[in-house]
Amino acid sequence: MKRKPMRLAEQVKQAGIVGAGGAGFPTHVKMEARAEWFLANGAECEPLLQKDRELMVHFSEEIIEGLSLAGESVGAVKCRVGIKSKNRDAIESIAKATRGTSIEISEFGDFYPSGDEYEVVHQITGKLIPPAGIPLDVGAVVNNVETLYQIAQAHRGFPVTETFLTVNGAVQSPCTLKVPIGVSFREVIDLAGGATIDDYAVMDSGLMMGRLAGDLSRPVTKTTAGLIVLPASHELIERYQRPPEAQARIGKSACDQCSFCTELCPRYLLGYDVQPHAVMRSLGFSATGSDIWNKYAQLCCGCGICTLYACPESLYPREACLDGIASLRAAGQGKWEGPSQVRVHPMKEFRRVPMKLLIKKLGVSQYQVEAPFRDKVCSPESVSIPLKQHTGNPAVAVVTTGMPVEKGQLIGEIPDNQLGAHVHASIAGTVTEVSDCIRIERNGNG
Numbered sequence: 045m046k047r048k049p050m051r052l053a054e055q056v057k058q059a060g061i062v063g064a065g066g067a068g069f070p071t072h073v074k075m076e077a078r079a080e081w082f083l084a085n086g087a088e089c090e091p092l093l094q095k096d097r098e099l100m101v102h103f104s105e106e107i108i109e110g111l112s113l114a115g116e117s118v119g120a121v122k123c124r125v126g127i128k129s130k131n132r133d134a135i136e137s138i139a140k141a142t143r144g145t146s147i148e149i150s151e152f153g154d155f156y157p158s159g160d161e162y163e164v165v166h167q168i169t170g171k172l173i174p175p176a177g178i179p180l181d182v183g184a185v186v187n188n189v190e191t192l193y194q195i196a197q198a199h200r201g202f203p204v205t206e207t208f209l210t211v212n213g214a215v216q217s218p219c220t221l222k223v224p225i226g227v228s229f230r231e232v233i234d235l236a237g238g239a240t241i242d243d244y245a246v247m248d249s250g251l252m253m254g255r256l257a258g259d260l261s262r263p264v265t266k267t268t269a270g271l272i273v274l275p276a277s278h279e280l281i282e283r284y285q286r287p288p289e290a291q292a293r294i295g296k297s298a299c300d301q302c303s304f305c306t307e308l309c310p311r312y313l314l315g316y317d318v319q320p321h322a323v324m325r326s327l328g329f330s331a332t333g334s335d336i337w338n339k340y341a342q343l344c345c346g347c348g349i350c351t352l353y354a355c356p357e358s359l360y361p362r363e364a365c366l367d368g369i370a371s372l373r374a375a376g377q378g379k380w381e382g383p384s385q386v387r388v389h390p391m392k393e394f395r396r397v398p399m400k401l402l403i404k405k406l407g408v409s410q411y412q413v414e415a416p417f418r419d420k421v422c423s424p425e426s427v428s429i430p431l432k433q434h435t436g437n438p439a440v441a442v443v444t445t446g447m448p449v450e451k452g453q454l455i456g457e458i459p460d461n462q463l464g465a466h467v468h469a470s471i472a473g474t475v476t477e478v479s480d481c482i483r484i485e486r487n488g489n490g
């Protein structure tokens with residue numbers, strides 16, 4: 045009997061694909077939806093990162109194949125790719141790959157955060173996602189361009205074993221690379237020629253929405269977008285290193301309620317009731333009082349404009365918002381109960397943050413250089429693959445210590461009916477450790 049072809053959603057699930065542009069939401073869930081629009085998000089906006097641009101230049105056929113498959117799977121009648129106008133090489137390459145299809149390109153200005161899902165949906169469809177909603181609420185599904193590349197790979201039978209990332213900042217040869225999941229940050233930095241300074245720190249996946257990398261033996265995951273090396277004494281690094289208690293203490297005493305943070309907040313300007321200056325008031329209140337102000341944090345996307353660009357006192361309104369969201373959730377008050385109507389602020393277009401100004405403000409202009417794709421072979425002697433690289437539950441190991449594995453073999457799986465993503469071996473070798481990570485050593489390493 046002829047076997048029924050596997051549905052795309054099932055292929056995507058088996059391949060362990062998660063959103064490559066953020067929190068790692070399992071992609072197969074999105075593939076089960078029905079939607080009018082399918083949007084490819086190529087509006088990368090983290091300063092100094094350009095892996096999406098490089099992907100669009102070098103792998104446009106795969107991206108468009110993934111978009112066509114995904115669009116068809118959800119029944120979309122309109123498929124679009126959002127790209128910044130300044131990335132002419134990416135636009136040309138994608139335009140070539142879309143020839144003969146109905147897929148169109150939407151060009152964006154060079155602002156931060158153009159890649160925010162709410163912004164992408166509004167720019168392309170003209171619709172505003174309801175407060176605390178998702179793109180599907182207005183008939184759209186959004187995927188990062190790397191995710192679409194992975195969908196094309198899954199359709200060809202290849203699971204996620206590698207990821208793309210940019211290495212930039214104080215390194216010998218800034219570049220964009222394709223590396224195996226689980227390789228250490230240190231090895232990836234070495235592939236870019238190593239750091240040019242002795243005393244440095246590394247930002248993982250962006251200066252605005254990323255985090256300090258800390259230990260460089262940490263592994264690259266499916267959502268690692270880039271590594272940026274900066275001097276340890278750089279102001280940005282010092283700001284990220286400040287402990288939360290100190291951030292709150294300074295905020296409590298120094299915030300003069302000027303409200304610049306709110307006036308420049310991209311979500312506020314898009315029409316959502318986010319007011320970081322009001323959330324800052326919570327720092328001076330008891331738990332009960334702070335809940336009143338924390339409600340103004342609920343629709344924050346954590347973009348960092350308030351903390352790293354708007355606040356003249358260098359305070360931490362973004363962090364206050366993220367804390368506020370966490371404490372509301374802990375108190376069981378995470379449901380949005382504010383206004384449901386959204387109206388774009390009349391000053392939105394005049395208050396957008398140009399990337400050039402943001403880069404200057406962050407003090408990283410000297411590192412704003414090209415980081416082209418280099419098809420370098422990355423063959424680590426061992427990899428450490430986390431069982432949780434995604435939203436939802438960790439995968440459950442299906443291998444044990446001492447087992448030989450092939451590249452692409454399933455090593456962690458998500459039980460049926462749980463949210464999460466499968467995990468696969470990114471190199472061939474022997475499993476030497478099974479904990480919250482699965483360590484694989486290339487054969488011949490004892």
Ligand code: SF4
Pocket residue numbers: 298299300301302303304305306320321324354355356357358359360361
């Ligand atoms: S911009 Fe800074 S000082 Fe002004 S209200 Fe916001 S957090 Fe306070």
Ligand code: SF4
Pocket residue numbers: 305308309310311312318319320343344345346347348349350351361362365
């Ligand atoms: S991080 Fe700040 S600027 Fe960004 S959405 Fe949240 S409150 Fe607004």
